[in-house]
Amino acid sequence: MLKKTLDISSSPHIYKGRSTxxxxxxxxWALLPVAFFSIYSFGLNALLVILTATLAAVMTExxxxxxxxxxxxxxxxxxxxxxxxxxxxLPPSFPLWMAFVGGVIxxxxxxxIFGGLxxxxxxxxxxxxxxxxxxxxxxxxxxxxxxxxxxxxTISGSIFTGPFMQPQFDAISGATPLSAFKFDGVTASTxxxxxxxxxxxxxxxxxxxxxxxxxxxxxxxxxxxxIPVAVLLSAFVLSGILYLINSEGYPSPFFMLFSGxxxxxxxxxxxxxxSSPITPIGLWIYGxxxxxxxxxxxxxxxxxxxxxxxxLLANAISPHIDVLVKHRVYGTNKKTKMV
Amino acid sequence: MALFNFHKNTFKHxxxxxxxxxxxxxxxxxxxxxxxxxILPMAQHIGAPSEIVxxxxxxxHRGELLAKAGGYVSVPMHAPVSGIxxxxxxxxxxxxxxxxxxxxxxxxxxxxxxxxxxxxxxxTATPEEILQGIQDAGIVGLGGAAFPTHVxxxxxxxxxxxxxxxxxxxxEPYLTTDHRVMLEQEGDIFxxxxxxxxxxxxxNAIIGIEANKQDAADHLTKHLPKDLPxxxxxxxxxxxxxxxxxxxxxxxxKEVPSKSFPIEVGVVVVNIATAAxxxxxxxxxRGIQERVITITGPGVxxxxxxxxxxxxxxxxxxxxxxxxxxxxxxxxxxxxxGVAVSNLDISIVKGTSGILVFTRKDVNRSSKIYPxxxxxxxxxACPILLNPSKLGxxxxxxxxxEMASDFNLMDCFECGSCTYVCPSHIxxxxxxxxxxxxxxxxxxxxxxxxxx
Numbered sequence: 001m002l003k004k005t006l007d008i009s010s011s012p013h014i015y016k017g018r019s020t021x022x023x024x025x026x027x028x029w030a031l032l033p034v035a036f037f038s039i040y041s042f043g044l045n046a047l048l049v050i051l052t053a054t055l056a057a058v059m060t061e062x063x064x065x066x067x068x069x070x071x072x073x074x075x076x077x078x079x080x081x082x083x084x085x086x087x088x089x090l091p092p093s094f095p096l097w098m099a100f101v102g103g104v105i106x107x108x109x110x111x112x113i114f115g116g117l118x119x120x121x122x123x124x125x126x127x128x129x130x131x132x133x134x135x136x137x138x139x140x141x142x143x144x145x146x147x148x149x150x151x152x153x154t155i156s157g158s159i160f161t162g163p164f165m166q167p168q169f170d171a172i173s174g175a176t177p178l179s180a181f182k183f184d185g186v187t188a189s190t191x192x193x194x195x196x197x198x199x200x201x202x203x204x205x206x207x208x209x210x211x212x213x214x215x216x217x218x219x220x221x222x223x224x225x226x227i228p229v230a231v232l233l234s235a236f237v238l239s240g241i242l243y244l245i246n247s248e249g250y251p252s253p254f255f256m257l258f259s260g261x262x263x264x265x266x267x268x269x270x271x272x273x274x275s276s277p278i279t280p281i282g283l284w285i286y287g288x289x290x291x292x293x294x295x296x297x298x299x300x301x302x303x304x305x306x307x308x309x310x311x312l313l314a315n316a317i318s319p320h321i322d323v324l325v326k327h328r329v330y331g332t333n334k335k336t337k338m339v
Numbered sequence: 340m341a342l343f344n345f346h347k348n349t350f351k352h353x354x355x356x357x358x359x360x361x362x363x364x365x366x367x368x369x370x371x372x373x374x375x376x377x378i379l380p381m382a383q384h385i386g387a388p389s390e391i392v393x394x395x396x397x398x399x400h401r402g403e404l405l406a407k408a409g410g411y412v413s414v415p416m417h418a419p420v421s422g423i424x425x426x427x428x429x430x431x432x433x434x435x436x437x438x439x440x441x442x443x444x445x446x447x448x449x450x451x452x453x454x455x456x457x458x459x460x461x462x463t464a465t466p467e468e469i470l471q472g473i474q475d476a477g478i479v480g481l482g483g484a485a486f487p488t489h490v491x492x493x494x495x496x497x498x499x500x501x502x503x504x505x506x507x508x509x510x511e512p513y514l515t516t517d518h519r520v521m522l523e524q525e526g527d528i529f530x531x532x533x534x535x536x537x538x539x540x541x542x543n544a545i546i547g548i549e550a551n552k553q554d555a556a557d558h559l560t561k562h563l564p565k566d567l568p569x570x571x572x573x574x575x576x577x578x579x580x581x582x583x584x585x586x587x588x589x590x591x592x593k594e595v596p597s598k599s600f601p602i603e604v605g606v607v608v609v610n611i612a613t614a615a616x617x618x619x620x621x622x623x624x625r626g627i628q629e630r631v632i633t634i635t636g637p638g639v640x641x642x643x644x645x646x647x648x649x650x651x652x653x654x655x656x657x658x659x660x661x662x663x664x665x666x667x668x669x670x671x672x673x674x675x676x677g678v679a680v681s682n683l684d685i686s687i688v689k690g691t692s693g694i695l696v697f698t699r700k701d702v703n704r705s706s707k708i709y710p711x712x713x714x715x716x717x718x719x720a721c722p723i724l725l726n727p728s729k730l731g732x733x734x735x736x737x738x739x740x741e742m743a744s745d746f747n748l749m750d751c752f753e754c755g756s757c758t759y760v761c762p763s764h765i766x767x768x769x770x771x772x773x774x775x776x777x778x779x780x781x782x783x784x785x786x787x788x789x790x791x
Contacts, residue, residue: 007667008679009704010769012755013697014356014512020709020762076709118710118763224715273714278728280719329747330351330723331584331597336747338726 023222024077030213031084031268037209038202042092043151045144046202048159050087052096056103057083064112078117082106085125085268088203089261089308090132092144093156097163098136102128122315123272126308133308142169143176143199176200178260182304187251193258200260207263214267223271226280230287231266231294232257238295250299262294265307275315279338282321290314350588352722353577354756356512356675358551363635364515366643368523371629372659373420373445377650379405380430382438383688384479385486386412391441397424402454402625405441414477414487416441417626419648421449431685433671433678443650456624461533469538469621476620477627477689482506482517482581482610483672485690488617492538492607501605503541504590505532505614507548507555508574508581511673514693516633517611519644521548521555524615525562531618532569539607543568546611547590549576578675579754583608585722597750612692627689636670638663638696647687654683656694663698670695675755709763717757717767723750727757727767734770742771743778751775 038046061079065072073079086106090099109131110124111117133140144156161167177188177198192198196206204210217223240253256262261269270276270290277286290310297306322339329336382388389406393399399418406416422445430440459472474489494500505528509517521528532544548556550573560571574580574589584595586608593604601608616627628648635642640661647656653669670677671691687694717727725747733742742748748771757767 006669006679006681006683007702008681009668009702010766010772011670011672011674011676011678012759012768013668013670013674013677013679013695013702013704014759015703015705015764016354016356016760016762017703018760018762019705019707019764020712023712023714023762116710118712273712276713278713278715278718278726280715283715327724329597329725329750330588331594331599331750332747333596337745339729 018221021076024081026217026220026222027081027268028077028084030216031081031088033209034088034203034206034213034264035084037196037206038088038092041146041196041205042144042202043148044153044155045092045151045159048096048155049090049092049094049099049202050084052099053087053090053103054080054083056100057086057107060104060107061112064108073117076117079107082111082124085123086128088264089125089129089201091140091142092202093142093158093169095139095161095167096159097161098132098139102132105131118274120274121319122312123269123275126269126312126315129308130312139167141179143179146197146199146205176260176304177255178298178304181251181255181259182298187255188259190252190254190258193255198259201264204261204264207258210263210267224273224276224283226283227271227276227287228266230284231270231291232262234288234291235262235295236291238292242295242299256295256298260298260305261307265294265311266290269307270311270314275318277318277322277325279322279325279327281327282318282325282338285321286314286318289317348589349575349577350580350585350722351724352720352756353579353585354720354759355576356578356759358576359512359635360515360518360551363513363633363642363644364518364552366515366519368519368631368644368646371645371647371651371656373451373648374651374655375445375447376425376652377419377422377443377445377648378430378440378652378684378686379416379419379443379650380432380438380440380686380688381406381409381416382432383485383690384414385484386410386414386490388439389413389416391427391439393424393427393441395424395427398422399424399443400454401449401451402456402628404626405443408474412487412490414474414479414489415626417477417628418443419628419650420445421451422446431682433680433685433688435681453625453628456626458624459534459621461530461537461621464537466538466540469534472621472624473534473538473617476617476625478613478616478620479689480610481612481616481630481689481692483676483690483692485688488609488613491609492535494539494602494607498602499605500539500541500602500607501543502591503532503535503539503544504586504606504608505544505546505611506581506583506586506608507546507552507611508586509552510549510576510578510581511675511677511693512578513635513695514633514673515635515644516631516692518552518555520612520615520631521552522558524619525559527615527618528559528611529562529564529567529569529618530622531614531616532567534617534621535607535609535614536568541607543570545569545590546571547586548573549580550574551576579722579756582722582752582754584752597747630687630689630691632687632691633693634660635693636695636697637701638666638698649687649689651687652683653680653685653687653694656687657683657696662696665698665700666696667699668697668702670697675759676753705764708765711763711765714762716760716762720756720760722754722756723747723752725751727771730774731765731767731770734774739774739777740781742774748774749778
């Protein structure tokens with residue numbers, strides 16, 4: 001005899017089975033090789049900075065959920081991504097207490113103040129980095145050389161600076177290829193840039209590993225391919241045009257593509273789904289703005305690097321981009337708004 | 340992939356759920372046994388319920404008229420078995436509402452021969468006679484919508500039908516009903532098309548079939564009658580291609596205007612199994628007694644494609660095929676748009692194209708709903724290019740009027756692609772169903788107020 005009670009539900013009854021925490025988890029998997037390379041090139045320093053930022057972000061997320069008497073959202077992995085991304089954008093010998101403050105800021109001011117996952121206007125990791133850049137301008141622009149022979153055994157003194165103390169940086173410090181170009185007019189070779197034989201933020205130095213992580217996410221359909229393509233393409237085209245006009249005064253487009261945080265930003269930061277547009281056309285516009293702004297800041301501003309500010313600016317206008325995008329619903333003639 | 344949409348032979352967006360058809364697509368249609376008691380609801384099609392013309396205790400022959408059409412948008416009902424009308428009263432239906440209906444007790448020893456009626460000759464009959472014959476046979480859309488076919492075929496004044504499209508897409512996963520009908524009933528299909536061409540005045544017919552039924556397409560192509568202006572077109576597999584509007588776009592690259600019918604672009608779409616039924620019944624003047632149904636799903640023991648009398652109780656069907664102890668959900672129709680059954684005492688109706696049985700572990704619905712992360716998967720899935728993400732946010736705030744006025748809510752035909760792809764498990768299409776219902780109610784109220 002058949003049982004009497006059945007469950008009922010409203011169709012559809014099957015699902016794609018890819019959930020939000022799956023996507024987040026896979027972003028973490030894609031970021032891990034980047035973190036490993038950064039530890040390989042910068043040693044214990046990078047390990048400590050990345051760990052501190054990540055821990056701070058995760059703890060803040062948990063604490064804020066408890067504070068607002070909600071179920072903790074740590075297990076959706078989004079805080080791990082934010083912390084990891086922040087850690088990967090900091091210099092390798094960055095004082096740990098500052099990295100910790102950054103982690104707290106990213107989740108508290110970057111995310112929860114807007115309402116948590118799904119509501120943040122800006123990429124939370126970049127909000128924190130912008131705050132750190134304003135608060136600690138020296139520490140965040142003091143670069144540590146890569147591939148020091150003793151990197152797995154010694155830790156820079158600056159790392160353990162006490163809160164509100166002046167950090168003492170090691171006598172030897174490296175310059176990033178972008179600052180070397182900006183202030184000294186020296187450009188690194190594309191191969192050095194692509195394979196991370198350079199100094200820079202912990203996670204931005206090896207363009208190839210970053211790009212592979214992005215390809216993995218795109219292949220698993222967990223990231224919009226349009227954003228990185230739009231960012232890199234627009235940056236390449238603009239810097240390419242400048243290079244063609246004056247190859248003495250401007251660096252080659254390949255240098256622009258592989259140096260600084262452009263690859264990391266294009267693949268892992270600009271692609272934050274929440275703070276980017278939702279319409280396909282909107283994604284192209286958004287990516288294009290980031291690429292062009294980055295080159296403009298790098299070449300014509302006082303700053304050597306512009307990825308962070310470009311993405312934050314594009315985040316700010318991304319809802320408006322969607323509002324501007326009009327499209328035609330099936331069977332209608334007039335174009336209607338999308339958002 | 341809006342940018343690279345140069346590809347013809349398809350519609351925009353859509354999804355690719357696992358097809359899950361392999362287990363039943365090779366199984367020939369088999370006759371199902373007669374249930375001891377048949378339960379026939381009178382409201383099993385869209386439109387007015389049929390009006391009962393028999394009385395309790397009356398003996399009826401298989402194929403005899405039990406109920407006449409209750410109006411123009413209605414169809415008659417015929418006896419699926421020879422037997423005795425045991426009771427006339429309310430019977431349960433899938434919606435949960437009771438409907439007037441007939442309990443028919445089958446004669447166990449009957450030969451179950453079908454009564455013959457007035458045959459309709461496709462060569463001499465007028466279009467009106469064919470439409471009347473289709474209504475008299477009790478034919479409704481067998482793809483699932485159960486809309487009276489003669490109403491659909493009636494070309495409105497001033498309109499012209501150029502192309503008749505036969506819908507052999509069957510894009511719902513699991514279902515193989517139309518697939519088997521195309522492989523086994525080609526004669527009926529072509530006879531049916533002859534009637535349909537005459538009734539609509541269409542000059543040619545296209546049979547649309549998805550590429551996962553290439554064997555059916557080859558079979559129909561091989562048996563195409565020379566004098567019939569019919570072509571077979573194979574389309575790439577994509578859900579919801581079986582939706583009329585999507586199919587028209589895929590086949591002839593025309594868009595049916597919002598809020599109107601395919602005839603606006605000179606097309607009438609008929610389900611392939613409906614065409615086969617017309618071809619089988621009209622030459623004998625008979626009425627529908629049975630239909631082909633795929634019974635499948637992980638919880639079913641004897642999966643297959645069965646010819647089942649209309650009105651067979653679902654409980655009897657499941658007992659015959661054998662189901663898993665742990666059944667948890669039963670659906671009538673496919674997994675994307677089918678309706679969950681709350682009560683096994685309902686019966687098979689003319690619109691039932693499949694019965695799906697899922698056990699607890701097959702229902703992979705997640706109880707955890709995340710916030711919308713604006714990934715855009717729903718935007719990339721919606722076949723009519725709505726923004727389900729935005730609509731979902733508005734639905735949460737019950738901004739139903741804004742959904743309808745600014746974001747084309749009423750164009751949504753509830754295919755469920757958005758809910759299927761949503762990684763945050765937001766019940767988007769479910770919100771939209773509710774919202775549409777509320778908007779319709781409010782509009783009706785407004786009209787009443789204007790009249791009052």
